Amino acid sequence: MFQTILDMIYPPRCPICGKIIIPKKNKICDPCRAKLQYITEPRCKKCSKPIEQEEKEFCSDCERRDFHFTKGYAVWIYDEAMKRSIAGFKYYNKREYADFYIEELLRIYGDKIRKFSPDAIVPIPLHRSKYRARGYNQADVLACGLGKGLHYPVLSNLLVRNKKTLPQKQLSDRERLRNLQEAFAYNKTVAVRFHKELDRILLVDDIFTTGSTIEACTNVLISNGVKDIRFITLCIGRGY
DSSP states (O other): OHHHHHHHHSOOBOTTTOOBOSSGGGSSOHHHHHHOOBOOSSBOTTTOOBOSOTTOOSOHHHHHSOOOSSEEEEEEEOOHHHHHHHHHHHHSOOTTHHHHHHHHHHHHHHHHHHHHOOSEEEEOOOBHHHHHHHSSOHHHHHHHHHHHHHTOOBOTTSEEEOSOOOOGGGSOHHHHHHHHTTOEEEOHHHHHHTTSOOOEEEEEEEEESSSHHHHHHHHHHHHTTOOEEEEEEEEEOOOO
């Protein structure tokens, strides 16, 4: 009864166009689903960015940079529709959009994650000032949804963002790396309390562009004994 009343007052809306969804169980309206650009082959074997030439194994970014994560996955191209949707999710408290995002993450990559069998799922952390301003970490919302759906533990505080950095979208590749130096730290207290070796970690974030953030977190995890780090994001840029 309570949920019915809530749905009447706050009907579920499409995470792309914002219109009321009928029926609500769909989580997205049919016209918007048809417009979304899902990642398909050919894609980079390292980061999952789409590439133009089928004979190529890696995107231009992965060819010129020595990333230390094992592999990555993403659902959609980071186009204008998803930019607006994720902006609402991150900055305007549209946390209900996560229901659709998580449903698609599980549908498309659930089996791959189970095959990887991570010891824990870890969200990319926010600096405490941004967390206070937003009231939540969008990557943690996604990570907890994946953990619940796949029955893997989520260590929300294994990584800590101890340095307030400039927005990455404003910087060049070199500036992004410099911006993230020493930005992340490993919370050994959380690791010890976990009572299990952390050999395989699945990192979760909303967007992968140049890979600087994922790489910075990967290096922190490797320096603390994690052997196999993979990531999953909602969106990714093009690899060409």
